[in-house]
Amino acid sequence: MSQEWIQALTACERDGRPAILVTVTEVAGSAPRAAGTKMVVTGDALHGTIGGGALEFTAIETARALLDGEVTELRTQSYALGPSLGQCCGGRVSLMFEPVRPPALRVALFGAGHVAKALVGILGALPARVIWVDNRADQFPATLPANVRALVAEEPVAVLAPGHSHILIMTHDHALDYRLVRKALSLPGAAFVGVIGSETKRARFASRLRADGLDPARLTCPIGLPGLSGKHPGEIAVSVAAQLLSAPPVPPAPPPESVTANKCTGCVTPCGPDGP
Structure with a gap:
């Protein structure tokens, strides 16, 4: 078979x-x-x-x-x-x-620092699909939840593609963060795009995005629910996870339809010239 x-x-x-x-x-x-x-x-x-x-x-x-x-x-x-x-x-x-059907929560997570590790622990218990990307192989834990796939990428920006409902950026490199944000906002669709950081970081990124011809309105920075302001990585992770769950899901773009050719490939009980 x-x-x-x-x-x-x-x-x-x-x-x-x-x-x-x-x-x-x-x-x-x-x-x-x-x-x-x-x-x-x-x-x-x-x-x-x-x-x-x-x-x-x-x-x-x-x-x-x-x-x-x-x-x-x-x-x-x-x-x-x-x-x-x-x-x-x-x-x-x-x-x-x-x-x-894929889960509504389809997360691309960039960066494998303390907050990302805590967030993966939470997302691993949710109906979600997570791609976790970093360019440092030694930063990933030895075991991962079943719904999380770790990906070591020398150039994480190249991994970004349409199909994610949420894109979260929290790398160790501010320059890489910006390149990821710029690529994320250039993708078709309306995925949630969030980057870890302060209001000052957002203002700097927004200025650069406008100079690059991009609208920063969809950029969320800082990330996490406003009422949850703890600084511990676990507290930030809980806040970010709650924000993801409260954001409306983004469906993937429907693919074009096609019709398979109508043809017969034989029967379990062969038909005779006048039918079975």
Whole structure:
């Protein structure tokens, strides 16, 4: 059995892309594929197959409608292949549509100092996906929460890309902080962009951003809820985490739609020249 769907789900989780896992749950009579066959449908791609033909075409359309509607619950549907879909296979197939959506909190965290370490401990207990970036490999702890991926990057700015709901910058280098802020505000979308520092730091960054042709209005600095003003790294981390949870989630930009070719790839019980 093809494992393409497993690789596709792994890639969707890594990239934060929503998908629908389609599973053949029950088969009666002649059908393109056996029960347990799976495929993954995203907004612009198809991974695996449940046999092609009208059944697969209909399943893709249904899956993409669920994606467009941001449905989160399981759906099941039974199809009579001959009467309903006009396939030569005359059996009946039941499909399960399972939405697989990334968490709303998708954080890119730059810097592995004391505050970042404390913040990762909090985010690790939340429904979140965190990419943690620093150019110093020895600053990362030996173990990380399951939802946190550490990335050592010689040039952290190159890591920044669309798809994050929140971008947090707290490196050991003010010049690097500025380059990250400038790149973050240049990305498409409206991710939360926060940098650790004082009002004075924000004023300096805002002046430079305007000189570089960027609007500093979206820059949050200092970070953290205004009412939580403790200076301990743990207190700052709690304040920042609370701010992230209170900010409205930013959905990823929808990918363009495409339709997979309608083709049949064979049946579990082969069809004769006049049907099954």
